[in-house]
Amino acid sequence: MSGPNTDYDPVEVTPLKSEEVEAMREAALAAIAGAADLDALKQVRLDHAGDRSPLALANREIGALPPQARKEAGQRVGQARGAINQALAARQVVLEAEHEERMLAEETVDVSLPTTRRPRGGRHPLTLQSELIADLFVAMGYEVAEGPVVEAEWLNFDALNLGPDHPARTMQDTFWTEPADHHVVLRTQTSPVQARTMLTRRPPIYVVCPGRVFRTDEYDATHSPMFHQVEGLVVDEGITMAHLKGTLDHFASQLFGDGITTRFRPSYFPFTEPSAEVDVKCFVCLGSGTGVDSDACRTCRGEGWIEWGGCGVVNPRVLVACGVDPEVYSGFAFGMGIDRSFMFRHNLEDLRPLFEGDVRFSSAFGTEI
Amino acid sequence: MKAPLSWILDHVDVPAGTTTDEITDRLTLTGLKLEAIESPGRDITGPLVVGRVLTMEPEPQKNGKTINWCTVDVGDANGTGEPQGIVCGAHNFAPGDLVVTVLPGGVLPGGFEIGARKTYGHLSAGMICSARELGLGEDHDGIIVLPADAGSPGEDVRPLLGLDEETIEFEINPDRAYALSIRGIAREVLVSVEGATGFRDPALRDTPAANGEGHPVVVEDAEGCPVFVARTVTGFDPTAPTPDFMVRRITAAGMRPISLAVDVTNYVMLETGRPIHGYDADKVQGALVVRRARDGERLTTLDGASRTLDPGDLVVTDDSGIIGLGGVMGGETTEISGATTSILVEAAHWDAVSMYRTGRRHKITSEAGKRNERGVDPTICEAAADRVVELLVEHGGAQAHPGVTVVGSAPAIAPVEVSGDLAARVSGMDITEERSVECLRAVGCEVTGSGTLSVIPPPWRPDLTDAQDFSEEVIRLVGYDLVPSVLPTPPSGRGLTRPQQLRRRIGRTLAGEGFVEVVTFPFIGTEDLDALGLAPDDPRRDVLRLSNPLSAEAGYMTTTLLPGVLRAAGKNVGHGTTDLAIFETGTVTLPRHSGPAAILPVDRRPTKEELAALDAALPAQPLHLAVVAAGDAVAGGWWGAARPVSWSDAVDAVRSVADALGLEVTAAAVELAPWHPGRCAELSVDGEVVGHAGEVHPKVCDAFGLPRRTVAAEVDLDLLIARAVHLRQAPAFSSYPVAKEDVALVVDDSVPAAEVEAALREGAGELLESIRLFDVYTGEQVGDGKKSLAFALRFRAADRTLKEGESAAARDAAVALAAERTGAVQRS
Ligand SMILES: [Zn+2]
Helix, strand or coil: CCCCCCCCCCCCCCCCHHHHHHHHHHHHHHHHCCCEEEEEEHHHHHCCCCCCCCHHHHHHHHHCCCHHHHHHHHHHHHHHHHHHHHHHHHHHHHHHHHHHHHHHHHHHCCCCCCCCCCCCECHHHEEEEEHHHHHHHHHHCCCECCCCCCEEEECCCHHHCCCCCCCCHHHHCCCCCCCHHHEEEEECHHHHHHHHHHHHHHCCCEEEEEEEEECCCEEEEEECEEEEEEEEEEEEEECCCHHHHHHHHHHHHHHCCCCEEECCCCCEEECCCEEEEEECCCCCCCCCCCCCHCCCCCCCCCEEEEEEEEEEEEEEHHHHHHCCCCCCEEEEEEEHHHHHHHHHHHCCCCCCCHHHHCHHHHHCCCCCC | CCHHHHHHHHHCCCCCCCCCHHHHHHHHCCEEEEEEEEEECCCCCCEEEEEEEEEEEEEEEECEEEEEEEECCCCCCCCCCCCCCECCCCCCCCCEEEEECCCCEEEEHHHHHHCCCEEEEEEEECCECCCCCCCCCCCCCCEEEEECCCCCCHHHHHHHCCCCEEEEEEECHHHHHHHHHHHHHHHHHHHHCCCCCCCCCCCCCCCCCCCCCCCEEEEEECCCCCCCCEEEECCCCCCCCCCCCHHHHHCCCCCCCCCCCHHHHHHHHHCCCCEEECCCCCCCCCCEEECCCCCCCCEECCCEEECCCHHHEEEEEEECEEEEECCCCEEECCCCCCCCCCCCEEEEEECCCHEEEEHCCCCCCCCHHHHHHHCCCCHHHHHHHHHHHHHHHHCCCEEEEEEEEECCCCCCCEEHHHHCHHHHHHHHCCCCCHHHHHHHCCCCEEEEEECCEEEEEECCCCCHHHHHHHHHHHHHHHHHHHHCCCCCCCCCCCCHHHHHHHHHHHHHHHCCCCCECCCCCCEEEHHHHHHHCCCCCCHHHHCCEEECCHHHHHCCCCCCCCCHHHHHHHHHHHHHCEEEEEEEECCCCCCCCCCCCCCCCCCCCHHHHHHHHHHHHCCCEEEEEEEEEECCCEECCCCCCCCCCHHHHHHHHHHHHHHHHCCCEEEEEEECCCCEEEEEEEEEEECEEEEEEEEEEHHHHHHCCCCCCCEEEEEEHHHHHHHHHCCCCCCCCCCCEEEEEEEEEEECCCHHHHHHHHHHHHHCCEEEEEEEEEEEEECCCCCCCCEEEEEEEEEEECCCCCCHCCCCCHHHHHHHHHHHHCEEEEEC
């Protein structure tokens, strides 16, 4: 490599010898090739292609040459400088690529690091279960009806054929409010919503009413003073028990899986006549009652069926109290515990986690179930 | 109702080979639901036989005990016929006695396996059993000694002790009160079990005719007591034991044997369903009179309780005064005792509603009351009394007094018109009129006519009053399992209502913001309101009280969701979840102190006015949202330091909900419990207050076990949802260049940033596209009591590029208005 040429004597410089130009060119190309990084290349550019590089100085000398030598020398120097600039550009591309590659390599992170800055939110599984059930019925053309939880005694009982001296009243351990002679209760069932619906809409009526209900049950693994019910009500011309069965079979298969049907057993509810208990075929053992290792199925306790709710044909007395003509219309109603359905659907044996507010419980179900 | 199978089968025959499961399956399908099948010998397996003690040699032991080394004849049960050597610790027997012997290989309750084992120097091959060891009671004073004629050695002892008896427990619905008796269940077996025949009605018997010689009875209230039958026995032996079969059956049915006289009345009640009351005839003074109680009258009932009676209560009196609460509970003065030799037997029919009311009023639940209030067959009083007399004579050595008193008679039952095709129309099945009539007759109805049937229900079915009631009887016998499955065709629905959709949207929004939904009970107590630090006159202290809360701490319906969510948050923190964000939506109850909710008639539709009055009588129940956050909002980690939750997170939670509804929330400082007095925002939409948010007061944090700086918000979702923007307009935006201007304004600390921003916004005029507060500075450079607010303003015109100086002019106008309104001074 040669340094800046400062000690030349222009007078003594004869026509630039081709060997000298060649040497400068070779030295420059070698320096370019040897530049290890972009900084080194920058220096090489200064040394070999800068204003004070040997070839630049040589170029200045060309003007002093005799005319016949000038052309030849000009050509020679020009070619050399061209070759050097080309080499510089090429080296620049290579080194830039290398630099970028190295830089990206240095920026490598551990992608297995945790990324969650805050816990995820979630909705309560009972909300999700209620919405899921509502959606199943909305898909059939039903609407979702609602009513207050602090309810008039008349709507919770009398209008539903539960007169003041009806023994079934004591079966539903009711929360009463003060003053007692105001006849206001915490609804013991979502049925008052059915009454309200009949009182405010004209048939055909196809509604479901999910909601909170209250009973004076001490809080334990299987009882809660507050729980959730979903009731359905249909009032239309020519409605029969067969329509009730069809609807609940469809509901069961939508909620628990294809082929899951229901079974009716005679029962008693004041607001329906005939009345039935509804059992749903166990969706785990598919009704066989047999679990793993031929033990009894845990979900249905070996019964093959799971108690699911109550239903029946709307008692004509209820239709009358709610202003529906029983000579023209008939209807059916059904009611299930949402909490209970959730418990056996999701294998929960103690209901208390539903109401304890422990985020570890709700979070486990995310935002859809 | 628990019914021993053998007792049921005393009254009806099922085809040979019918299993208990087959019977209960059928009964379940027709309406008597099986709860459980119990058998006292269920947990005993292996050889349990009659043994005759041949020899017993007492052998004193070092420990002071004496054991008996016995040889016991167990016939061929041990396979050898040789006597069995058994060590026994009891002494209440002698050679020659018959005892209960379990042989090696047997298993007693509790999984106690019996083998031959070396003990006290003998090889003891089995055990002589006490009642307790067999699970037959707590009697451990000695072993069971069987009657001398009980059986022969080697015979299976189970039938002798009733260990093989199966008792079926049914769940009896309120409309099937008749099945609270062996009589009713046997009848259900007859109509439900294929091939069942030979129903023998325990209430169908020849009874002596009424005569004038019985105990005098006057019924003053025939509506309350339509039938009163009285019989008397004398010479009763009060020491006579209750026969074993009766003790076993009463016990199996879930009642406690007391004495023969009492046991007989209970036995007949279980058998016929008719509650019976027995008086000590020698303690009854003069005629029995049935009437309603008078105000203030008192009675001490059998349970020792002194009760003040109500004019609605039916009572039985004699010359001494009131001696019983008719049909519910007898009085102390005429109670049958261990010295009673004459018994006055009462079999009376009582008005069910009166029974129900009296039972509820005096909080008495009894087997008799349960039956009387649901309705008993009024025609069987004479038969039931006669049966009691028969059993007292047979087992108590008593003599039947010839007198028979019968006052009143069972009311006639009116026929009900039932359309012959009703069962078919209700069920959707092909049920012919013929089949309907057949089913109705099977359950005891008298049916005449065709097309429209005239049906008289049997006297034991007071529940059958409406035409539709009869359809259920037909359909259950035809079989609920045969009802076809047909989907109805609803008209086109309208889907979820807008508020329903928005409520879901709110829940999803909060979950997306990292909040976890909780559900808590809406009950609170004064402690909760105190823990919130509410002022004495805070409207949230105006609560709806429950008359019968589960506990005093849960005596009110809550007016705010905060106690529930704060409690839940405290529990989570207690469980170690210290970084927390939760929310709850639910209604709160705000009393309106309006009048009572009327009990309207049920034979017609209420009027609009009546319904409106009903709703007005209920408390307001708006839907609220509450959120609580504690600990770190953003966790610390490799990305940097944690960010603790701040009051602003609570406000922003509400803003995220408002955004989801297309609403803008403004915040203004306010002092309100349970929030920090300097860190509480009153949140408004369109000028109406919708709720509050901020940092929870340190004392409240302490009260709920929460870390300081916990934040919370509560808003009325009904107000937000009512204002939600339904149709949002498509935005129009300019593609001309933006001009940015930053300003820093110094104002007094007390000036809300929102006011400064509002002034800037207004002053900047139409060209202002957006404004954002990007820095708040307090410190030396602005001086004490001052703060510097730095805003970034963006200007843009819809139709042109702004000219040089235009945005600066707008900025200056903005600053000028802010200065005028808030005293703001621009920092240079
Ligand atoms: Zn199963």
